[in-house]
Amino acid sequence: MTEGVFPEQPSTLAINLNMEAFAPIPPEWTEKAVHAHHFSCPRCNSTPLEAKRVWINRRSPVYTEDHRRKWQEFYSCQCDFVWWAWSSDRPPSELGDRPLDNDDNDYL
Ligand SMILES: [Zn+2]
Numbered sequence: 001m002t003e004g005v006f007p008e009q010p011s012t013l014a015i016n017l018n019m020e021a022f023a024p025i026p027p028e029w030t031e032k033a034v035h036a037h038h039f040s041c042p043r044c045n046s047t048p049l050e051a052k053r054v055w056i057n058r059r060s061p062v063y064t065e066d067h068r069r070k071w072q073e074f075y076s077c078q079c080d081f082v083w084w085a086w087s088s089d090r091p092p093s094e095l096g097d098r099p100l101d102n103d104d105n106d107y108l
Contacts, residue, residue: 021054029082030055030074036083039090043081048090051075056087064088 020027036042041051048054053076061069070088077083 021056022058023055024059026057026074027053027055029053029076030084033074033082033084036085037089039085041075041077041079041081042083044077044079046077046079048073048075050078052078062086 034042040047053074055074057072057074061071064070068088070086072084073087073090074082074084
């Protein structure tokens with residue numbers, strides 16, 4: 001094996017974001033978060049995908065009426081507004097909204 005070879009410094013923002021996202025202790029910036037009801041920034045309407053920072057409060061999930069778990073997701077928007085929303089309010093389209101294949105494959 002190649003000893004003494006150091007891996008490249010993980011310098012991408014994505015890695016830093018992920019590490020902070022699941023930190024056990026709330027980052028300071030989450031303290032001023034405002035509850036958003038539409039899973040986007042209340043100030044500029046940006047989606048979480050455009051947020052600069054994210055923190056997910058997985059340590060204290062809440063059980064909804066239909067016995068599903070939800071938790072708070074905190075976002076620091078690109079416009080510097082900080083907001084949070086329940087994970088259950090996240091629009092499903094963000095995860096897997098694929099356009100349907102056209103169904104005129106007849107195999108004839
Ligand atoms: Zn914003």
